[in-house]
Amino acid sequence: MNVPFALTIEDLRGKYVNGELHPKEVVREIISRASIDQHYNIWITPPSMERIQKFLDALEDMNFEDHPLWGIPFAVKDNIDVKDWPTTAACPDYQYIPSEHASIVKRLIDAGAIPVGKCNLDQFATGLVGTRSPYGETRNSLRGELISGGSSSGSAVAVARGQVAFALGTDTAGSGRVPAALNRLVGLKPSLGAWPTRGVVPACASLDCVTVFGHTAADALAVDAAVRGMDSQDPWSRNVPPPSPALPAQLCLPRGPLRFFGPYEAAYRKAWNATVQRIENMGIPVKYVDIGIFTEAAKILYDGPLVAERWSDLGTFVNNHPASLLPITETILRSGTAATWTASSLFEASHLLQRYKLEARKLLQDHVLIMPTCGGTWTRQQVSDEPLHTNSQMGIYTNHCNLLDLCAISIPSEDADIDLPFGITLFGLWNQEGLLIGTADRFSAPDEPCVYPNAGNTVQIAVCGLHMRGYPLESQMLEHGAVFIREARTAPKYNFVKLAGNPEKPGLFKRNPEERDVDGASIELEVWGMPADQLGRFLSAIPSPLSLGKIELDDLSEVTGFLCEAYAADGAEDISHLGSWRKALPILNEVN
Secondary structure, eight states: OOOOSSOOHHHHHHHHHTTSOOHHHHHHHHHHHHHHTGGGOOEEEOOOHHHHHHHHHHGGGSOTTTOTTTTOEEEEETTBOOTTSOBOTTOGGGOBOOSSOOHHHHHHHHTTOEEEEEEOOSGGGOOSSSOOOTTOOOBOSSOTTBBOOSSSHHHHHHHHTTSOSEEEEEESSSTTTHHHHHTTOEEEEOOTTTSOOTTBOOSSTTTOEEEEEESSHHHHHHHHHHHOSOOTTOTTOOOOOOOOOOOOSEEEEEOSOOOOOSTTHHHHHHHHHHHHHHHHTSSSOEEEEOOHHHHHHHHHHHSSGGGHHHHHHHHHHHHHSTTOSOHHHHHHHHGGGOTTOOHHHHHHHHHHHHHHHHHHHHHHTTEEEEEESOSOOOBHHHHHHSHHHHHHHHTTTTTHHHHTTEEEEEEEOSOSBTTBOOEEEEEEETTOHHHHHHHHHHHHOTTSOOOOTTGGGEEEEEEOSTTSTTSTTHHHHHHTTOEEEEEEEBOSOEEEEEEOSSSOEEEEEEOOTTOTTSOOBOOEEEEEEEEGGGHHHHHHTOOTTEEEEEEEBTTSOEEEEEEEOGGGGTTOEEOGGGOOHHHHSOOSSOOO
């Protein structure tokens, strides 16, 4: 038996196909590794064959090709329900036995994945350090004297220590990204509502996300493909289309010096400076921006009335079970009861946050923001000595994310020191997740082509008129699950006309190359990604004389897009010289 130490989905599936391994052999090795690593305090409900056997048996009735996660072992943070396994949220007195799986766990099992155990966490997901648990402090996977990061501590270390291929965490203020950075992993935090949270013990229900840890972005995307989608019983669920990988128009980096901290402050600063040089050499335009709105937004989470949401979810349990919580956890939760947090102050904070969201949308449209995931790390002893200060420092580059309705992915950069990982986080708007994936792949492997698990499910479509952002028919794109990817231009071979009608609309057609006295123009387009299963319904709604065909872009690539039948150009106003419908018919209202 040859079970690799670092487990990945691609490698395990390859070994299963070739007959080199069977899932049962992998599970046995995981159980052995978990036993050897007990001092890491990874598990609350550890792997055991007794609990896992039924999932192994179920594989026999599953077709390998039809189940993309067949035989892939995964861990579940112990604030996410697995049917018949105790959920504790790292509080023994809170324990209950769920009668059904959390939505996301069920989707993974339906895809063939095998849950192997429930992972340790900062109690009630309140912390970013991984030390706030009565089940023991989770040790860093590389250097045991350092923190693992939290609150999804056990989930990250389970992946890093070769005990699962991927693990579920949660992320309200950074819990799905900080442990990734401290353990040299990828941590994907999808957009709010993209993955269902039904069956998750709430921290701040309106901000909670389920996340995934893995060794590669490809593994994280394989999980995403299995779990993304609306849950009709989840009030926080929403339709966020799968990411269509693309590169942003620009990368944003923080302007001015950043704050670093902890015993490895100098090493982290040096690692960030080296990472900036690497980013500047990625071949994507870079601009330096003021990150003040992100810093100010982050303060609203714990220094304002929004902290009361934690108490609203858990306050009854705390009051009815005195002395059941760790003192630090209870202190944080009870801060939500402060008399200063009035209904009026809540609305004031909400309105301020809405303004910050608007500024973030303006700044990040078609762009990706890159910051350090953490500004440093601590020893477990330092956290014990100063639990509040050390924890608060871990969130300075993460807390803003869900408040501003952003998606994020934390990826490894070069280590700051020996066995001291350094990670960066890419941030984007909730409906532009594909820009993060494209940027992450360019950063990690600039010279290698990338294969995306769900790329075959998305079709790129170019639009040049009323379907563009801000125009009346943008709603048709959104109704069919399309997501804006990038701006582009045609090759200089096209004519562009204004077609009569109400409303007026453009017509794009390729000029006849034999008409030497007619110059072609390069026309502005938008490229969107649409789920393939929506294309037929979308096409049926396109009126004559418009149709879909192949359009040549100025980079010599081709994309499917709107074209016009040539007869419609007779008598139409030629606007080729304008090069853009936005110049022919400006948007009356500001783009959302």
